Amino acid sequence: MKPRILVVDDEPQIQRFLKPALEASDFEVETADTAAQAKRLAATRAPALIVLDLGLPDGDGKDVIRTLRAFSRVPIIVLSARDEEAEKIAALDAGANDYIEKPFGIGELLARIRVALRDTEQTPPPPPVQAFGPVTLDRDRRMVWRDNRVVHLTPKEYELLLLFADHAGRVVQHTDALQRLWGPAHKNDTQYLRVLVGQLRAKLDGPEANLLVNEAGVGYRLAFEAKVGTLPRVDD
Numbered sequence: 001m002k003p004r005i006l007v008v009d010d011e012p013q014i015q016r017f018l019k020p021a022l023e024a025s026d027f028e029v030e031t032a033d034t035a036a037q038a039k040r041l042a043a044t045r046a047p048a049l050i051v052l053d054l055g056l057p058d059g060d061g062k063d064v065i066r067t068l069r070a071f072s073r074v075p076i077i078v079l080s081a082r083d084e085e086a087e088k089i090a091a092l093d094a095g096a097n098d099y100i101e102k103p104f105g106i107g108e109l110l111a112r113i114r115v116a117l118r119d120t121e122q123t124p125p126p127p128p129v130q131a132f133g134p135v136t137l138d139r140d141r142r143m144v145w146r147d148n149r150v151v152h153l154t155p156k157e158y159e160l161l162l163l164f165a166d167h168a169g170r171v172v173q174h175t176d177a178l179q180r181l182w183g184p185a186h187k188n189d190t191q192y193l194r195v196l197v198g199q200l201r202a203k204l205d206g207p208e209a210n211l212l213v214n215e216a217g218v219g220y221r222l223a224f225e226a227k228v229g230t231l232p233r234v235d236d
Contacts, residue, residue, distance in 0.1 A: 001113070003049065003117060004030060004046070005049050005050070005051060006030040006038065006041055006049075007029060008033070008052045008053060009031075010056055011053070014053070017106075019031060024113050027113075034057055035056045035059035035064045038050070038064050039064060045054060047075075048120070049120075051109070052076055052096070053079055054078060055080065057197075061091070065091065065094040066095065069094070069095035070158075071140070075097045075116035075117065075120055077096070077100060077113065078099045078100065079104065080102060088123060089185075100112060110112050126139065127228050128140040129230060130165060130226045132168060132211070132226060132227075133211060136230075137165055146204055151203050151205065156181060157200050159180075160197070164212065168202075168224065171215050171220070174193055174217040174218070174219065197212060197220055211224070
């Protein structure tokens with residue numbers, strides 16, 4: 001089956017240029033010209049990769065990236081006329097995998113696409129439902145349980161839990177967590193992380209389970225290794 005690429009750009013000439021070029025390289029292509037269409041197609045059509053413009057008529061492409069990263073690890077290549085360094089950093093920090101400035105060459109874009117798809121193949125996605133001791137995480141539905149009870153997390157708390165889950169059993173350094181959640185300007189604001197970890201502990205930890213371990217001066221570690229989980233009975 002041909003890999004499906006979603007091209008999100010409101011410039012008709014870009015779509016007319018990219019669609020046949022990508023199809024000639026043995027990709028299936030879908031197009032969207034708004035942020036709303038991009039989110040809907042990304043959720044329903046399961047593209048292998050997204051090529052995304054930042055300047056969309058109904059929103060900024062960085063907001064699309066943040067929304068998609070809440071439920072998907074699909075590779076995202078930004079294709080934009082914005083050449084300011086701050087824009088590139090913001091897009092990459094939001095979760096983009098790569099950034100190409102317009103105007104661009106189709107050869108370079110195809111090479112970047114091959115690299116992104118190859119990296120995805122080498123890093124298989126985690127199972128949708130994982131268990132970490134008494135905590136169960138359902139990535140598809142963005143739901144969390146502790147001992148069969150639903151735990152309601154804020155978006156930041158959930159993002160932090162995902163970061164720990166992706167590195168289960170390993171230390172997540174302070175600077176890495178801060179940059180992931182708040183961007184490079186806050187990489188030294190350890191108080192932000194301390195407060196958020198405290199909130200997460202209050203909701204997930206119990207007297208018999210120290211879920212998040214503090215590695216003094218370095219970072220935090222999810223104490224339990226990841227296991228394939230099953231959806232628990234909902235008591236809430």
